[in-house]
Amino acid sequence: MDIVFRSEFSLPAAQASKLPFGDDMKIVTICDQLSGSTARILPELGFNCFEFRASVEGTMVDVLDAVPGFEQGQQKPSGSGIPILFPFPNRIRAGRFNWKGKEYVLPGTDKWGNAIHGLCMDRPWRVVRQEANSVTGQFHLSVDAPDRLPLWPGDFIIELVYELVRARLLSRFRIFNPTSDPLPWGLGTHPYFKLPLTSTSRYEDCLVEVPARERWELIDCLPTGKRLAVDESTDLRDGAYLSTLKLDDVYTGIDCHGPQFECLVMDESAGLQVTLTVPPVFREIVAFTPPNRSAVCLEPYTCPTDAVNLQTTGLDVGWRVLGPGQEFHTWIDLSVGTVIV
16 A cells, blocks of 8 residues: 655664664675575665575575676666666656756766666665664665755655565665655666576566556657557567567556556466566556566556656656655565466
């Protein structure tokens, strides 16, 4: 369930930074002691969970893809594991938008000069709590990246709990507005799923499934504002073999008839699947096949690319505003198991 309510934030940043498992920890490892599943997180690089090894019926499945050198900080922050995209996912056109009569200009970092993937993906987070099977990280814009405070209409705190339960990695998010002004925001993650799921299976036997009826029309990775029905080459609702696909699409029109929906990555020959389960606040799923890699990204977003500009045209894009002193909670669940026929 997604909850918005007014509260007082209980753990000041100055206090959290003094905890014994703070900024000097290079890699945090959590473990589910009953199953042996493990996850490794880099607090200093966006609190990125770059490794998740899930135990399924005695087999250890390496779920996430990270390029060599990532854990030493030698690769781009957006290219491995699970980058956290906040306060906007994907791109903002030319890095420019207006909010409450003021123009904001962010550095353009993609090849078209667009701002991309938020303000906290490439900066250190603080570990504020740790147990054997869970770890909590926190990023406070004015504390952890004060140089970026002028780039956004307001200060913010995002807190993320990773928790391992058997072959599940649960991510719980809390977004908090510590100011007296409204906070505009969108949230996304960018997980890279490694394929195939075992050393004895093949990429050609792997499928992806997303329950989406539509996708946003894109030009140079930016939505035009038009939504298109999926066609034979982009319809992932019944599963499609990744070897036949080249994807970099923002899917929408999700079929969700309850409190959550699922996207799947399946390795047929191994008989294994990774299930991405999210609540409907994640109204867009970006499907991306990174070039020259045996991997696929299924990226849950609360809004499409460039939502802060699209919403000014009157389109329903899910762009959100958090009131003063309010916080918002949501979650993402990754689980690994056998293929359900």
